[in-house]
Amino acid sequence: MSKITNNVFLTIRNAINISDVIQNYIKVIKKGNNYWAICPFHNDTNESLSINDKKQIFKCFACNHAGDVIKFVAEYKKISYTLAAQEIVQLMNLDLNLLNHLQKISPQEIKKNKVFDLNKQIQKWFINFLNNKNNIHVIDYLTKRNLNKNDLAYFKIGYAPNNDELLNLIKSNYNNLIQENDEFELNKLIENSFLVIDKNGNYHDFFNDRIIFSIYDHLNNVVGFSGRIITNEKTPKYLNTKTTSVFKKDEVLYNFHNVITIENNHQLFIVEGFMDVITIHKSNKPNVVATMGVELTNKHLELIKSYGIKDLILCFDNDQAGFLATKKQIMKLINSPFNIFIVDHKDNDCKDMDEYANKHGYSATSKLLDQQLHISEFLLLEISNANKSTPSLKHSYKQECFTIIKKYGDIFYIDKYVDFMKQTFSIEENLLKKIIEELLINKQCNSIQNKKNIQSYQKQTQVTNKLTTSNPKVILTKIDKHFNHLVVIMLMNRVFFNRLDAQVRNRLTKEQSLVINIIEDFYLYHFKINNILKNTDSFIEFINKNYSKHTNVINQLTNMVKIIKYNPKFDNIVAFELAKNNFIYEWLNNQIKRLKLINLNLNMNNNQEQIINNEKLIKQYNDEKILLDNLINASLFHKNQ
Numbered sequence: 001m002s003k004i005t006n007n008v009f010l011t012i013r014n015a016i017n018i019s020d021v022i023q024n025y026i027k028v029i030k031k032g033n034n035y036w037a038i039c040p041f042h043n044d045t046n047e048s049l050s051i052n053d054k055k056q057i058f059k060c061f062a063c064n065h066a067g068d069v070i071k072f073v074a075e076y077k078k079i080s081y082t083l084a085a086q087e088i089v090q091l092m093n094l095d096l097n098l099l100n101h102l103q104k105i106s107p108q109e110i111k112k113n114k115v116f117d118l119n120k121q122i123q124k125w126f127i128n129f130l131n132n133k134n135n136i137h138v139i140d141y142l143t144k145r146n147l148n149k150n151d152l153a154y155f156k157i158g159y160a161p162n163n164d165e166l167l168n169l170i171k172s173n174y175n176n177l178i179q180e181n182d183e184f185e186l187n188k189l190i191e192n193s194f195l196v197i198d199k200n201g202n203y204h205d206f207f208n209d210r211i212i213f214s215i216y217d218h219l220n221n222v223v224g225f226s227g228r229i230i231t232n233e234k235t236p237k238y239l240n241t242k243t244t245s246v247f248k249k250d251e252v253l254y255n256f257h258n259v260i261t262i263e264n265n266h267q268l269f270i271v272e273g274f275m276d277v278i279t280i281h282k283s284n285k286p287n288v289v290a291t292m293g294v295e296l297t298n299k300h301l302e303l304i305k306s307y308g309i310k311d312l313i314l315c316f317d318n319d320q321a322g323f324l325a326t327k328k329q330i331m332k333l334i335n336s337p338f339n340i341f342i343v344d345h346k347d348n349d350c351k352d353m354d355e356y357a358n359k360h361g362y363s364a365t366s367k368l369l370d371q372q373l374h375i376s377e378f379l380l381l382e383i384s385n386a387n388k389s390t391p392s393l394k395h396s397y398k399q400e401c402f403t404i405i406k407k408y409g410d411i412f413y414i415d416k417y418v419d420f421m422k423q424t425f426s427i428e429e430n431l432l433k434k435i436i437e438e439l440l441i442n443k444q445c446n447s448i449q450n451k452k453n454i455q456s457y458q459k460q461t462q463v464t465n466k467l468t469t470s471n472p473k474v475i476l477t478k479i480d481k482h483f484n485h486l487v488v489i490m491l492m493n494r495v496f497f498n499r500l501d502a503q504v505r506n507r508l509t510k511e512q513s514l515v516i517n518i519i520e521d522f523y524l525y526h527f528k529i530n531n532i533l534k535n536t537d538s539f540i541e542f543i544n545k546n547y548s549k550h551t552n553v554i555n556q557l558t559n560m561v562k563i564i565k566y567n568p569k570f571d572n573i574v575a576f577e578l579a580k581n582n583f584i585y586e587w588l589n590n591q592i593k594r595l596k597l598i599n600l601n602l603n604m605n606n607n608q609e610q611i612i613n614n615e616k617l618i619k620q621y622n623d624e625k626i627l628l629d630n631l632i633n634a635s636l637f638h639k640n641q
Helices: 003-015 018-022 069-077 081-091 096-103 107-130 133-144 149-154 165-172 187-191 274-282 298-306 320-333 353-360 362-370 375-382 391-408 411-425 429-449 461-467 481-492 502-506 510-525 532-546 551-566 570-581 583-604 608-640
Strands: 028-031 034-037 049-052 057-060 158-160 195-197 203-205 210-216 222-229 238-240 267-271 288-290 311-314 339-343 372-374
Touching: 003 069, 003 081, 003 096, 018 034, 018 049, 018 057, 018 069, 069 081, 081 096, 081 107, 107 133, 107 158, 107 165, 107 187, 107 210, 107 222, 133 210, 149 274, 165 195, 165 203, 187 195, 267 274, 274 288, 274 353, 274 362, 311 320, 320 339, 320 375, 339 375, 353 362, 372 375, 375 391, 375 411, 391 411, 391 429, 411 429, 481 510, 481 532, 510 532, 510 551, 532 551, 583 608
Parallel strands: 267 288, 267 311, 311 339
Antiparallel strands: 028 034, 034 049, 049 057, 158 210, 195 203, 210 222, 222 238, 339 372
8 A cells, every 4th residue: 555545544543433434334222331242254153342542442351353354344244455445434434635635546556456355265275174174194294283173263374285286276266356457467467476487388286295485464354375394305395475566574574463452562572483472472462573584674663653552572583593683683672662672582492482482381471571671671681791800901891880870770670780789799789789870860860851750760670571471371360469459459449440551551461451450440330449348249340330341350359359359358458468479569669769759850950840850749649658558557457366
């Protein structure tokens, strides 16, 4: 699609609420923050289709159909993306100039649409080949790679057989694929890497005896394919669609079309290959893409940024090539608007995430993916093996470490920097802390003077890192103790619920997010209630009325509330958790400390307005600390009785 047409699509999406359009085709019901409906894309009996006006997407949690409003209309009406956009313009009485733009589609775009249609048809054939009973050896191979039916369906994986079977299908369906007297001729099948022609002028299949991965663009169009060998023959492991008018590796990220349908997602795992994407997805991290053998380009980054993603987590191969790729990519991303993290593989016997999961399991893989290194930590560790045998070399190494901290450091990693420098150079801790704090605060103040918003530094890393250790496969009663602790605090007082920012929400599982949404909706509905535990009956009535569909989670949450409310011994549990894991308290302390340090620097520049704003926040955080102290003391009092 041209930039003009893409801009038209974007304008249409931004001009309406997706729920307002969809309700013209199917019945929708408001539940919580989202709308729900019977999914029209499969034989649905429950309301499995979620419609999110905030992100402007729909997603079925049963059949995995997902996308934007234009895709919904296109698939519901079985029409092209462009025709669907035209219908929405007319249906919603939007600016007719949009309609004029859509009706003036260039010949180039018409050709692209034909390629999309062709790719979609041949994709179906690849999938059908995979399901052929004669190809049991292929299923056996996929089973050995831990790919089940759900994986194959979700990622649209197929198979290209031997003996020119695709060519035969193309011949028999040629008139249906390509109309007579159309300039879109047989050569297009060669250009799009379905066929090759030998020296005698005979046509053959391009992909032979290969697993086929379908590649989509962000608009959910099939733009190309990649075929992987399933034998040990000394041929290229992968064969890819050649660069075409619709497929350019520097513009496409594998699985990005699925990532953008995930609600409240602001982080992205980036890997090298298809199998790593599938492995990380199976480790309950669906927000993962592959670069398909190329570096992240500016076009990739523009695409990622346009969907509100903030954190990039690099997870390249655990070998020398992967290390060099990581370092090279970091250097490119250093000045980007993204927060950069790196996954430390830990196990040198495993080349990539796929091998790690095969050896350690998906649960261990999920935990490993949560143990991310901030870019500054990675760079410090990367130079830690430097030659420092002489005083001059050691001094040079020390200065390099301080430079890394100053240039790439984050104030919330101060303790880690201090520990690293103390162990490496035997510098007194208090002196180290003072030096590093000055480096980072000066850096922040310089950024503030450059008119960057001070709140951008409130990353709450310590909180989110602790929250990410939860097991996403189980519901409330088995969820990691940190999340339970968070829920208890939110039930006890809404002040702490209001502290739950977007960065924390991004890292929650679907079940955890549902719990948070329930609490949020209750507080919004009963805006005068500040403590759910004092209003247990109202809360239980509310969730049973509004969230009856989610029986499993609701039962667990209801039981938890009842236990907290009616079990006198629960105060002991609360006391223990608050005393042992009071990470909110730690976060408040860090925020107060940071603001005070910033105020010292701002005072030198007579920035009184910002100082006053900071003082207000400091007072707010102090009040919350007092409230939390009171909760802890009350619980400890009960414990000692």
